[in-house]
Amino acid sequence: MYKDNTTAEIDNVLEKAVQAFHHYKKYSLKQRADFMRAIAVEIEALGDELLTTANAETNLPLARLTGERARTIFQLNSYAAATEAGNWLNASIDTALGERTPPKPDTRKMLVPLGPVVVFGASNFPFAYSTAGGDTACAIAAGCPVIVKAHPAHAKTSTLVASAIFKAAEKCNMPEGIFAHVYGAGFEIGTYLAKHEAVKAIGFTGSFSGGKALFDLANQRKTPIPVFAEMGSVNPIFLLPEKLATDTENLAKQIAGSVTLGMGQFCTNPGLIVAIDNEPLDKFLSCLKKEIEAIVPSAMLHQGIATNFNKKLVDALAQKGVQIIGQSNTTASEAQGQITIATVAAEIFLANPILHEEVFGPYSLIIQCKDENQLLAVAKAMEGQLTATLMATPTDVKSHQALLNEIQEICGRLIFNNVPTGVEVALSMHHGGPYPASTDSRFTSVGADGIKRFARPLCFQNWDDEFLPDELKNANPLGIWRTIDNVLTQDKI
Amino acid sequence: MYKDNTTAEIDNVLEKAVQAFHHYKKYSLKQRADFMRAIAVEIEALGDELLTTANAETNLPLARLTGERARTIFQLNSYAAATEAGNWLNASIDTALGERTPPKPDTRKMLVPLGPVVVFGASNFPFAYSTAGGDTACAIAAGCPVIVKAHPAHAKTSTLVASAIFKAAEKCNMPEGIFAHVYGAGFEIGTYLAKHEAVKAIGFTGSFSGGKALFDLANQRKTPIPVFAEMGSVNPIFLLPEKLATDTENLAKQIAGSVTLGMGQFCTNPGLIVAIDNEPLDKFLSCLKKEIEAIVPSAMLHQGIATNFNKKLVDALAQKGVQIIGQSNTTASEAQGQITIATVAAEIFLANPILHEEVFGPYSLIIQCKDENQLLAVAKAMEGQLTATLMATPTDVKSHQALLNEIQEICGRLIFNNVPTGVEVALSMHHGGPYPASTDSRFTSVGADGIKRFARPLCFQNWDDEFLPDELKNANPLGIWRTIDNVLTQDKI
Numbered sequence: 008m009y010k011d012n013t014t015a016e017i018d019n020v021l022e023k024a025v026q027a028f029h030h031y032k033k034y035s036l037k038q039r040a041d042f043m044r045a046i047a048v049e050i051e052a053l054g055d056e057l058l059t060t061a062n063a064e065t066n067l068p069l070a071r072l073t074g075e076r077a078r079t080i081f082q083l084n085s086y087a088a089a090t091e092a093g094n095w096l097n098a099s100i101d102t103a104l105g106e107r108t109p110p111k112p113d114t115r116k117m118l119v120p121l122g123p124v125v126v127f128g129a130s131n132f133p134f135a136y137s138t139a140g141g142d143t144a145c146a147i148a149a150g151c152p153v154i155v156k157a158h159p160a161h162a163k164t165s166t167l168v169a170s171a172i173f174k175a176a177e178k179c180n181m182p183e184g185i186f187a188h189v190y191g192a193g194f195e196i197g198t199y200l201a202k203h204e205a206v207k208a209i210g211f212t213g214s215f216s217g218g219k220a221l222f223d224l225a226n227q228r229k230t231p232i233p234v235f236a237e238m239g240s241v242n243p244i245f246l247l248p249e250k251l252a253t254d255t256e257n258l259a260k261q262i263a264g265s266v267t268l269g270m271g272q273f274c275t276n277p278g279l280i281v282a283i284d285n286e287p288l289d290k291f292l293s294c295l296k297k298e299i300e301a302i303v304p305s306a307m308l309h310q311g312i313a314t315n316f317n318k319k320l321v322d323a324l325a326q327k328g329v330q331i332i333g334q335s336n337t338t339a340s341e342a343q344g345q346i347t348i349a350t351v352a353a354e355i356f357l358a359n360p361i362l363h364e365e366v367f368g369p370y371s372l373i374i375q376c377k378d379e380n381q382l383l384a385v386a387k388a389m390e391g392q393l394t395a396t397l398m399a400t401p402t403d404v405k406s407h408q409a410l411l412n413e414i415q416e417i418c419g420r421l422i423f424n425n426v427p428t429g430v431e432v433a434l435s436m437h438h439g440g441p442y443p444a445s446t447d448s449r450f451t452s453v454g455a456d457g458i459k460r461f462a463r464p465l466c467f468q469n470w471d472d473e474f475l476p477d478e479l480k481n482a483n484p485l486g487i488w489r490t491i492d493n494v495l496t497q498d499k500i
Numbered sequence: 501m502y503k504d505n506t507t508a509e510i511d512n513v514l515e516k517a518v519q520a521f522h523h524y525k526k527y528s529l530k531q532r533a534d535f536m537r538a539i540a541v542e543i544e545a546l547g548d549e550l551l552t553t554a555n556a557e558t559n560l561p562l563a564r565l566t567g568e569r570a571r572t573i574f575q576l577n578s579y580a581a582a583t584e585a586g587n588w589l590n591a592s593i594d595t596a597l598g599e600r601t602p603p604k605p606d607t608r609k610m611l612v613p614l615g616p617v618v619v620f621g622a623s624n625f626p627f628a629y630s631t632a633g634g635d636t637a638c639a640i641a642a643g644c645p646v647i648v649k650a651h652p653a654h655a656k657t658s659t660l661v662a663s664a665i666f667k668a669a670e671k672c673n674m675p676e677g678i679f680a681h682v683y684g685a686g687f688e689i690g691t692y693l694a695k696h697e698a699v700k701a702i703g704f705t706g707s708f709s710g711g712k713a714l715f716d717l718a719n720q721r722k723t724p725i726p727v728f729a730e731m732g733s734v735n736p737i738f739l740l741p742e743k744l745a746t747d748t749e750n751l752a753k754q755i756a757g758s759v760t761l762g763m764g765q766f767c768t769n770p771g772l773i774v775a776i777d778n779e780p781l782d783k784f785l786s787c788l789k790k791e792i793e794a795i796v797p798s799a800m801l802h803q804g805i806a807t808n809f810n811k812k813l814v815d816a817l818a819q820k821g822v823q824i825i826g827q828s829n830t831t832a833s834e835a836q837g838q839i840t841i842a843t844v845a846a847e848i849f850l851a852n853p854i855l856h857e858e859v860f861g862p863y864s865l866i867i868q869c870k871d872e873n874q875l876l877a878v879a880k881a882m883e884g885q886l887t888a889t890l891m892a893t894p895t896d897v898k899s900h901q902a903l904l905n906e907i908q909e910i911c912g913r914l915i916f917n918n919v920p921t922g923v924e925v926a927l928s929m930h931h932g933g934p935y936p937a938s939t940d941s942r943f944t945s946v947g948a949d950g951i952k953r954f955a956r957p958l959c960f961q962n963w964d965d966e967f968l969p970d971e972l973k974n975a976n977p978l979g980i981w982r983t984i985d986n987v988l989t990q991d992k993i
Contacts, residue, residue, distance in 0.1 A: 094983065101926040116929070223719075231715075231935055231939070390723075404967055415958065420607075420958070421960050422961040423962045423964070429602060431607055435592040435959060435983075436959055441723075448956040449956045463912075463942045464932075464942070465908065465914060466912065466913040467914050467916075474894075488988055490587065493581075495981055
């Protein structure tokens with residue numbers, strides 16, 4: 008339906024983005040924030056057409072899409088507020104000491120934008136992590152033009168959202184080239200974008216293979232660029248003994264809900280559940296079985312994801328020692344994955360790397376440990392994760408400090424008696440974790456701290472006040488927080 | 501003199517570092533700061549032996565070494581103060597909203613350490629950017645054990661400084677393995693360290709080839725790790741017309757001093773000077789020639805650096821169109837580089853990539869531009885730089901906005917009417933620039949913001965107050981700045 012762009016067209020788009028960058032980087036924080044808010048308004052103005060288009064392309068229910076649209080609008084508006092507040096700029100000033108030998112110069116530092124950013128959206132979040140999603144919002148906030156490559160699974164939805172961004176850009180008098188929307192169903196256009204010298208950073212949400220390919224391309228360039236790829240993970244839940252014994256049914260309900268939420272198509276879906284094998288675990292498994300059997304599977308996002316889920320599920324279940332505990336009663340059609348819970352002994356899990364891999368969809372594997380030592384060994388054997396969850400009583404926490412110590416090292420978000428699904432959009436959120444959950448554990452793709460991904464510090468030494476950016480002028484005309492001679496303040500100099 | 505460690509010894513060192521990490525990451529900010537201050541005390545206690553040893557190994561004069569030792573001690577003490585103040589932790593809290601649908605969880609975020617860090621010190625800074633230098637101080641501040649590979653050119657100095665760190669570690673009851681000092685004169689040990697799974701980050705100061713090799717090794721690991729390589733640059737100075745015409749002699753003095761400071765062996769040494777070819781430039785060149793001829797060259801750091809400088813100098817001077825303007829009168833012996841200033845026409849510079857390369861030592865090339873357009877073209881053609889300097893009057897600045905716009909994109913520090921040599925140790929300093937000046941333009945290797953290189957955010961969701969780190973507890977027992985529900989405050993909750 009949408010023809011791939013040619014490389015000549017991409018060259019043209021990027022030339023305009025570079026031109027736009029030289030203007031846009033000087034736009035005020037307020038102008039950037041106004042643009043973001045205008046995008047939110049235009050997305051809302053697309054009305055039901057946006058929802059029905061996305062529903063037809065992704066199989067996601069209208070209620071979910073309505074919620075995701077609200078989340079997208081909230082992201083744009085709340086990141087706009089954060090942009091204007093300016094704390095993310097990390098502005099700092101050290102005043103001169105002329106009488107020192109040698110004289111101490113005046114130095115002032117703030118974050119400045121990197122340049123044109125390419126965003127590869129997520130198949131599972133057509134609004135919140137796609138065209139006008141978190142990466143786009145953060146790049147615009149930082150002062151960067153954005154080039155979105157439409158996700159082929161929802162190109163029509165992406166085109167609609169792009170039209171809203173174009174309208175907002177026009178209304179806000181943005182420079183030509185501030186935003187571009189391109190198509191590329193295969194790898195060629197994505198590869199071409201990642202290698203293009205005009206591109207200064209990449210945002211990506213998707214599979215490990217996709218993210219890793221971009222990461223490698225970016226690092227092999229003459230001038231390497233940062234790639235922020237959020238590649239998902241298995242998000243282990245550790246069920247500790249006292250909690251498991253005293254809250255069995257409730258845990259089973261919570262976990263069944265989290266595993267099957269949105270047909271398991273969240274990057275925070277809990278794919279591994281780790282516990283010591285004892286009577287309470289048996290009871291938990293039988294509760295979980297009942298919960299799972301009662302859930303009616305819905306259609307997955309698209310045929311490719313369903314086919315991939317069913318293939319990976321068959322592979323996982325074929326591994327030695329893996330036993331099915333419960334499955335949804337409805338037979339899975341090709342477009343519908345069958346919700347599945349299985350178990351495996353910890354020693355088998357530890358010996359078989361296939362069991363550590365993500366099966367993207369409604370599947371979870373319960374790892375049965377013989378004892379506390381095996382619980383610890385399983386935690387140590389895990390790769391980097393977006394999240395890790397501890398289901399525990401206070402007594403459990405106190406008696407499992409070594410476990411907690413290990414779990415902290417493998418995740419970006421450490422959850423206590425909550426499920427990992429549901430990623431709050433807040434400054435204190437961290438969505439990103441040690442590799443391979445993401446390519447850069449130091450940056451988040453959710454929350455206003457994500458703006459920092461697309462900026463770098465620039466130090467101004469010995470400049471006259473009139474030539475400094477407003478953010479660093481003596482009078483502090485924007486009233487932002489700055490660290491002046493090591494003291495955090497909103498004062499002027 | 502110092503035998504290379506075996507890989508088995510390295511394995512052992514790293515196993516201890518991992519063990520140390522699990523303890524040290526829980527040490528308080530104050531304990532870390534006390535350790536840093538104790539290192540400073542022990543370095544001072546080494547007394548003259550440290551200075552004479554470094555002098556014998558590096559040829560650096562005692563006065564310079566005394567200054568560098570003071571800088572190293574200042575770094576340790578000032579970063580210790582920043583560590584305790586805790587602003588670098590970027591702590592943020594969003595409180596729960598139980599009544600919301602779905603309920604909003606309590607989330608709290610702060611930076612946590614990455615794990616064992618390997619530091620490769622600089623040949624040109626035996627104290628400040630070597631064994632107990634900026635990288636080591638920042639890693640310890642962040643909560644990471646450090647493994648220093650001694651620079652083969654000053655291994656004895658490094659061993660002395662390491663003894664001071666060991667003493668401090670013992671006095672401060674640090675865990676065994678918090679610091680290690682290893683030897684490897686060739687590439688083998690460095691490569692082995694960079695590929696080792698226990699290593700979580702690398703700090704490096706040195707050549708482009710060395711930094712790039714580590715960067716590639718680190719990205720090709722099963723689990724890639726960040727490499728913070730500061731690889732130097734040519735630090736262009738742009739002389740704008742009015743300034744050049746009105747301040748000619750003074751500019752020549754300033755620039756001659758900067759080019760020859762420490763025999764040009766600073767990563768911020770100005771290797772390119774760009775100006776429009778006119779009468780004032782002729783006058784500037786004849787002043788510069790006089791200044792340069794009057795300077796007596798001193799010995800370079802070591803034979804390898806001198807040989808390399810002389811080789812690269814011969815290459816640079818052999819390029820078509822390059823003309824020597826002035827050289828120090830003293831004939832260079834093998835161990836002494838000959839201070840040299842040359843010129844080349846901008847069109848030749850633009851066409852010859854060899855002329856863009858750093859010649860590490862006291863050499864600078866003046867690029868003569870026909871007009872303003874050529875000045876802009878030269879700026880656009882430059883690679884990433886640690887610094888770029890504008891020598892200009894206010895009128896020059898106003899009439900060169902397009903040039904300023906380009907220059908900002910190529911550097912990490914933008915200097916106005918100051919020389920690039922002399923990197924102030926301050927929070928607002930940025931020492932690092934777009935690739936290839938450094939491998940990650942988002943982080944600095946000078947100033948307390950360098951601590952952030954060795955940390956990543958961790959979000960705690962829904963934890964009881966008693967289990968949270970002190971930094972995130974409701975009562976804010978450390979009194980640090982935190983962003984609570986989007987407001988920056990030192991208050992408790």
